[in-house]
Amino acid sequence: MRARVFNRTILYVVLVIFAAVFLIPVYLLIITGLKSNSAVGLSHMWAWPNPLGFSGLSQAWQQVAPDMLNSVYLAVSATVVVTILGAINGYALAKWKFRGSNVIYFFILLGMFIPYQSTLIPLIRILDKVGLFDTIPGLALVHIVYGIPMMTLIFRNFFADIPGELIESAQIDGNGYWGVFRHIMLPLSIPGFVVAAIWEFTQVWNDFLFGVAVTDPPNQPVTVAIVNIAGSQHIQWNVLMSSTLLASLPTLIVYLVLGRYFVRGLLAGSVKG
Amino acid sequence: MKGFTKKTGVAVLSVATMGALLAGCGTSNGNSTSGSGNSANTTNSTTSTGTGNSGSLEIFSWWTGVASSKALQQFINQYEKQYPGVKVVNAAVAGGAGSNAKAVLSSRMEAGKPPGTFQVHAGNGSLLSWVQAGDMTPLNSLYKQMGWNTKFPQSLLNLVTFNGKIYAVPVDMQRDNVLWYNKKVFAKYNLTPPTTFNQFFTDAQVLKSHGITPLALANHGNWETTILWSDVLLGTVGYTKYDQLMSGKVGWNDPGVTQATNTFLKMMQYTNSDYNSLHWAQADGLVAQGKAAMNVQGDWAQGYFTTTAGLKPNVDFGWAPTPGTQGVFAAVSDVFGLPSKLTGTDKTNAENFLKVLGSSEGQKAFNTLKGTISPRLDANPSDYNAYGQSAMASYKKDKLVLTPTQGGLNPGFTTALQNAMTQLISSQNVSQFVSALQSAAQQNPLS
Amino acid sequence: MNQSGQTTASESPVGVNKIRRPRVRVETLWAIFTLIPSIILLGVFVYYFIFWTGYVSFTKWNSFIQDMHFNGFRNYVAIFQSFRFQSDLRNMVFFTVFFMLGCLILGLFLAILVDQKIKAEGFFRSVFLYPMAISAAATGVIWSWLLNPTTGLNLILHAFGIKHVPQWYLSTRILPNVHIASISGGFPLAMIAVLIASIWQWSGFAMALYLAGLRAIPEELKEAARIDGAKAMRLFFSITLPQLRPITTTAVVMLMASSLKVFDLLYAMTGPGANFVTDLPALNMFDTTFQGNEFAQGAAIATVLLILVLIFIIPYLIGTLRKEVSK
Missing domain, CATH: 3.40.190.10 (Periplasmic binding protein-like II)
Known part of the structure; x- marks a missing residue:
């Protein structure tokens, strides 16, 4: 079926080499996380942890665990809301163009280029005014807003590829604005949703700047805890690496679960050649 | 800064509605004048300001490492023993030489949302800048009340005094x-x-x-x-x-x-x-x-x-x-000050915490764990290790720069x-x- | 050759609406209505903030005292005269270009590999995507160790008998080293290290985008082409690549935005580097604003940064929109 560009053996050799190269830093992350703090050092960074120490891991878990739930609430709610918003925007902008719709598209897109560090002062003021400072919904709102441009971009460009004939035939079948969205756009853009959700979840989960600026404990996301346990002066590398590993697991699970939906177009049969 | 609030009024309002809608957040009592940390949690509105045993206290520092966070906890423990009714929020933020912490702190100060009290270095750096900007409350009466004027060397007090007013309480000393x-x-x-x-x-x-x-x-x-x-x-x-x-x-x-x-x-x-x-x-x-x-x-x-x-x-x-x-x-001395925007319970709580920070018991418990020395003149050298003792001896007789x-x-x-x-x-x-x-x-x- | 991609697009509802039905349709109202929440939110959190930043950049607010008096272009003059900001501009150009190229090419390559109906697809996909899940701060630390010239990956190069190992991010060489303003113009070799780390982190997402794009290409297109007797390579260039154009647009814009936000990684990995060879405007802005408390100058850097991005991105976006209409 698929174009066999590569000979299968060469294909796997190349894949394995790339995977190995990609995993070298992860390997270093893991062995450093399993060392005792005093065994971590540049000159012996490649050495296998001897003895294997789980003190870093358990210390990391203790401190990361309480904030893990905050991050889950935050990342899940923000991801769900903003992917839906993005899909709705993308649909409107890709398939129902009106006078000025490209201007609105630009207006939305440019939002992703704002340097976040420069927004902190007015951001804190506004959140404080509306009573959302130091709340998880407030932080979620920030992520939702700054996620809109990217989500709109991803969905608009996915939808742009869907042939107009499909929409026309769906309309003839009696579907309105939302009918077309539900029956044509959504099923066809499942991989688009996967990519969008992967992006947004990762962004929200790994954000440090907003988390540290607009929340206090106990409302802080896990990234703040990670940076904090590493310390300001005496950085405990093993704890930093262990907690990074722990905190990356939920994201990895999201990748694995969502990755299953990297499937070929579900409506493939309906495109006329 | 002043013009900010009016101009955005309408926009903010619509965002407030949006925020509440999107995030599913039920209430926000919009009470933005109570400067303290936790707008969601300040439900106890009984204004028993006098006792200083209610409300909350947000402590901002960059002490997050193992030793320094344990050390900070000593201060907090002593404070909580005296004022069990106050909800303490330890808002420590790490960062090399406090870089993240400084960014968060200055953003919040400039946005008019200061924490209860915060860490800063003695000297003509950020502390002086904040004093010049009118963001800090002088502590002369607190010093008088606690008798601290003679407890710290004048050379150190000079580093936290501007135009005759003392603005911060030193908690440690480093060289x-x-x-x-x-x-x-x-x-x-x-x-x-x-x-x-x-x-x-x-x-x-x-x-x-x-x-x-x-x-x-x-x-x-x-x-x-x-x-x-x-x-x-x-x-x-x-x-x-x-x-x-x-x-x-x-x-x-x-x-x-x-x-x-x-x-x-x-x-x-x-x-x-x-x-x-x-x-x-x-x-x-x-x-x-x-x-x-x-x-x-x-x-x-x-x-x-x-x-x-x-x-x-x-x-x-x-x-x-x-x-x-x-x-x-x-x-290099870490000091804590009192933001001028604080009022009522928040101010009382912060002042009470400053009293703990300057106390001899508090500083002993803190510095011995943190590996620094207490800047108080009556600090006991035998509480510290060999290096601490030698540093303390120099500190008491040397000129400070x-x-x-x-x-x-x-x-x-x-x-x-x-x-x-x-x-x-x-x-x-x-x-x-x-x-x-x-x-x-x-x-x-x-x- | 199959032309369905091209012919269907011109018959899209867009054309239908514009030409045959001048009156406002209910669908258009829905479209506008659904866009309103996003427009309001971005209006406040992006455009009001941009306005605010631009306003601050013309004031005298260069300490904690919020001095909002007009300062003319002095903050801009100051940053453009500074050695650090000039270095930042040079670095940003090279970083952005190579970062985007690296991620796009590697991402597309990996996507094609993964799309070959391979065994353990999920494993490989996750391996390539996983770097994105690791916090930028930890990524920075790990790569600063890996690319430490004496203890890192150079040990492997030594083992292969390579004598002149690269100095990575400690290199201070700039090629070709032409004198421009007060700085040496050219590509700072130390940037290679930062590029490796950031491409490692982001190429997985480019792969995911391309993979989703490949999966959205209807089978029939390829089938038809195959019946036409198209060879694999020709199939790729004549069918697959054109179909991926919107994805590439997405990826370019997304990577451009990410390249401006390598702050955490850079901060943990190299910092500004010797003579600012690895400095980028975001880092400078952070130091200026929050270490130096020069809020107005920091705002000026942010404003320049935004304008530069717009100069690059707007023509690109207009170009892609034109292509969409014409096809």
């Missing part, structure tokens, strides 16, 4: 001009810690000929070389001129600055070449392992030597003032200095460096 050395390496080559630059270069030559890095250096954080430079400056021009430079009384085109910078560049030739990739603790590690012989570092290095590297003070490692700086103490890297000077000047330093160590262009300092001092007045 920046310390030369750490590996005793075994020094003994092996019959060396003594250098007290002059000439002796430093003689020692360095011996060490270099034996394949040992004379001076371990880190510069990952971009401030470590500046510490070395400022110590060389102090050792070259002496206390009086240094003090005048730091307070803007003498221009930076002084020949002493050029001379010191040349000496500094010469010292750089005796360092490890990969300093730009190392964190300060990794440079200490080179000394601990005997790969390097000396290291110029603040006295937080002793925490690394004793705790992480497991070395014995005065046996495995030793210390001395950096060359030419005997009798002078480059002081400010350091440019850690909150000692106008922050704008410090940033310009570090930028100029980054250029200097690659370009080796001293005259360019000096003129950069001059213009930096013009744009960011030092007094």
Whole structure:
């Protein structure tokens, strides 16, 4: 079926080499996380942890665990809301163009280029005014807003590829604005949703700047805890690496679960050649 | 700043609705005048301001490491024992030399949303800037009430006093001009810690000929070389001129600055070449392992030597003032102040916490765990380890000076200095460096 | 050759609406209505903030005292005269270009590999995507160790008998080193290290985008082409690549936005570097604003940064929109 560009053996050799190269830093992350703090050092960074120490891991878990739930609430709610918003925007902008719709598209897109560090002062003021400072919904709102441009971009460009004939035939079948969205756009853009959700979840989960600026404990996301346990002066590398590993697991699970939906177009049969 | 609120009123309103809709957040009582940390949790509106045993207290610092967070907890424990009704929020934020913490703190201060009390360095840096901006409340009456005016040396109080008003409570004392050395390496080559630059270069030559890095250096954080430079400056021009430079009384085109910078560049030739990739603790590690012989570092290095590297003070490692700086103490002191925006319960709670911070029991519990010394004159040396005792002895008799890297000077000047330093160590262009300092001092007045 | 991609697009509802039905349709109202929440939110959190930043950049607010008096273009003059900001501009150009190229090419390559109906697809996909899940701060630390010239990956190069190992981010060389303003113009070799780390982190997402794009290409297109007797390579260039154009647009814009936000990674990995060889405007802005408390100058850097991005991105976006209409 698929174009066999590569000979299968060469294909796997190349894949394995790339995977190995990609995993070298992860390997270093893991062995450093399993060392005792005093065994971590540049000159012996490649050495296998001897003895294997789980003190870093358990210390990391203790401190990361309480904030893990905050991050889950935050990342899940923000991801769900903003992917839906993005899909709705993308649909409107890709398939129902009106006078000025490209201007609105630009207006939305440019939002992703704002340097976040420069927004902190007015951001804190506004959140404080509306009573959302130091709340998880407030932080979620920030992520939702700054996620809109990217989500709109991803969905608009996915939808742009869907042939107009499909929409026309769906309309003839009696579907309105939302009918077309539900029956044509959504099923066809499942991989688009996967990519969008992967992006947004990762962004929200790994954000440090907003988390540290607009929340206090106990409302802080896990990234703040990670940076904090590493310390300001005496950085405990093993704890930093262990907690990074722990905190990356939920994201990895999201990748694995969502990755299953990297499937070929579900409506493939309906495109006329 | 004032115009901000009105102009955005309408927009903010719609966002408030949006926010509530989107995030599923039920209520927000919109009470933005109560400056304290937790708008969602301030439900106990009973205004029993007098007792200071209600409401909440947000403590902002960059003490998140193992030792320092345990140490901070001592203060919090003592406070909670006295005021069990107050909800304490320990809003510590880590970051190399407090960089993240500073960003969050200045954003919140400038946005008019200060924490209850916060950590800052004594001196003419951020503290003075905040005082000048009218963001801080003077603490003279608190000092009088607690009798602190005689409990801290005047030399230290000078660093937190502006126009006769005291603005902060010092909780610890650290020293920046310390030369750490590996005793075994020094003994092996019959060396003594250098007290002059000439002796430093003689020692360095011996060490270099034996394949040992004379001076371990880190510069990952971009401030470590500046510490070395400022110590060389102090050792070259002496206390009086240094003090005048730091307070803007003498221009930076002084020949002493050029001379010191040349000496500094010469010292750089005796360092490890990969300093730009190392964190300060990794440079200490080179000394601990005997790969390097000396290291110029603040006295937080002793925490690394004793705790992480497991070395014995005065046996495995030793210390001395950096060359030419005997009798002078480059002081880095963490202090806490009272934001002027606080009112009512928040203010009472913060004041009560400051009382704990300045207390002798509080400081003992804090500093012994943190590895620093209490700045109080009545602190008992026997509570501290060998290094702490020697530091305390110097602190009580030495002259105190400010350091440019850690909150000692106008922050704008410090940033310009570090930028100029980054250029200097690659370009080796001293005259360019000096003129950069001059213009930096013009744009960011030092007094 | 199959032309369905091209022919269907011109018959899309867009054309239908514009030409045959001048009156406002209910669908258009829905479209506008659904866009309103996003427009309001972005209006406040992006455009009001941009306005605010631009306003601050013309004031004297260069300490904690919020001095909102007009300062003319002095903040802009100051940053453009500074050695650091000039270095930042040079670095940003090279970083952005190579970062985007690296991620796009590697991402597309990996996507094609993964799309070959391979065994353990999920494993490989996750391995390539995983770097994105690791916090930028930890990524920075790990890569600063890996690319430390004396202890990192150079040990492997040594083992292969390579004598002149690269200095990575400690290199201070700039090629070709032409004198421009007060800085040396050219590509700072130390940037290679930062590029490796950031491409490692982001190319997985480019792969995911391309993979989703490949999976959205209807099978029939390829089938038809195959019946036409198209060879694999020709199939790729004549069918697959054109179909991926909107994805590439997405990826370019997304990577451009990410390249401006490498702040955490850079901060943990190299900082500004010797003589600012690895400095980027975001880092400078952070130091200026929050270390130096020079809020107005920091705002000026942010404003320049935004304008520069717009200069690059707007023509690109207009170009892609034109292509969409014409096809």
